[in-house]
Amino acid sequence: MPGSPSEPYEARERCEACEPYEACEPYEGSQQHVASAPSEPYDLAVIGAGPAGLAGAVTARTLGLSVALLDAAPRTGGQYFRHPAPGLGAARPQALHHDWAEFTALRRRFEESEAAHLAHHHVWTVTRQDDDGTWTVHALTGPDAASGTPARVRARAVLLATGAYERQLPFPGWTLPGVVGAGGAQAMLKAGLVLPGRRIVVAGSGPLLLAVASSLAAAGARVPAVVEASGYLGYARSPRALATSPHKLLEAAVHGSALLRHRTPLRTRSAVTEVHGTDRVEAVTVSRLDRAWRPVPGTGRRIACDALAVGHGLVPQIELATGLGCATRHTPDGTHALALDALQETSVPGLWAAGETGGTGGWQLARTEGELAAIAVAARLRGLPALTRSRRARDLARRRDRMRAFADAMAAAHAPGPGWTSWLPDDTEVCRCEEVTAGGIREAAGELGARDARTVKLLTRAGMGWCQGRMCGAAVACLAASGTAQGTVPPSAERRPLAVPVPLGTLATGPEEPGTT
């Protein structure tokens, strides 16, 4: 249920948030307050309280704008700076984050800024009023939005900072309990101080794996192997981008040395091609991959473990924007990110984006973009275009370009090879929600001629379940495209109608007249 008095920090966050704007209305039948229908729109609604959203909110307040920051989570920080609830009494949260001091400084500035923090607000759609162009952000409130209590926030501009989620490429046994997302294991550790097992193999692709392996090991897990499908040699193909981002290299070196200290072997050009166990993980088979990510026959080696943390990079979370028709760009690792102009604005005027919504790139890039976007918003709303030509803005844009170039080089180095589908037998489930197998999808793509994820979905129900294709989308798109000229490159940006599942009752009232209490 939405925060009860036994969780004072949540209630405090919410009410402090609403107070300065008198936008508070009590939930029906509870003491809680949410901003449901402010009579005056905010200047800026920021969606997502990670580094991008926080930096955006703080900067916008500094420039005199009124700001509401909405996030589904109870606390600010987003994915990277996810941290334990106060009840867990962590004296050294910095042990799980390299840059904790920078986060607490940002958080302090946010708290002092008097921006409204609307925690536990799950945004499901954003609409625009035709007459005056004001945006309305529609959310469901509560820890998991199950009660479906709606809230709406009006604003003159919107900054989308919803981050990313993990990309998954299925393999036999990936639905067994004990197989968890790599970022998911990290998130559960950072927020709840728990591990999925004692002997955890970390596998997939991308730099996040190293971070996850070092945290799990530092928290007491044995990590018998980190299994990376690419090599790191790919980085060397973009020496310029690498040379200009020393911080990244430093970070990689820190993770590398942490792994050495925990004696964790790193196997590159390899993948987990099978998980063993009946009701939970007992072991995995790791196979060598060729350059196209096809497993090399006869190279499988069994590693005993009780959990597997797996992920293949990140997918920008952009459905709120694509729902409004925002243009996207193809990223070097085969996902879709928002196409943004030099000042972080999407192709839909009045809607800005920052952080991973524009492509994976780490928290410093997210923070830089959030600040730049807020300057652009203030310049527009206050009619001060000179703000965007200020030294600060130019400096931010330069840093953004440098970090984006690095991120794109790294993404290219970890792009899934087209051969990965050959480790996927027909009886492996691809869609976890609807239990649709690879065979079912191949049949739809082959005999029935489906060429894209949407057609496969209509034919097989893959991607039609609760998660709306977030977990299977990349795989379904690859399988559907495997007979086409594009090979196994995911062909089109996902267009989910809603960013979070919404009770039918809420939909029935329509976004224009939410059934606010």
Next chain:
Amino acid sequence: MARDRTPADLVGADPGPPFEITFDGRPVTALPGQSVAAALWGAGILAWRTTRNGGRPRGAFCGIGQCYDCLATVNGEPNRRACLVPARPGDAITTQEGHGHAGLAV
């Protein structure tokens, strides 16, 4: 490195008083601030749902509210995302079998 190190040691955690919830009637100890999923992981429980067609066990997967694999029945209410719902003293968590009936639009 120390073998028996725990996540709590790593961050120097000094949690508030632990409390009890139940999982399919068995007592499970939870710490204040933990989600239902974290409390269950803490007790070594990784599955608390069975799938609709195959009846296969599932638990938390994405850890961030995106995959809906962690759906549990909490105090009789099905389809709660255990990775997001905070554990509260006395909560009765039960294995969710197949469908809940929340009638959500996705």
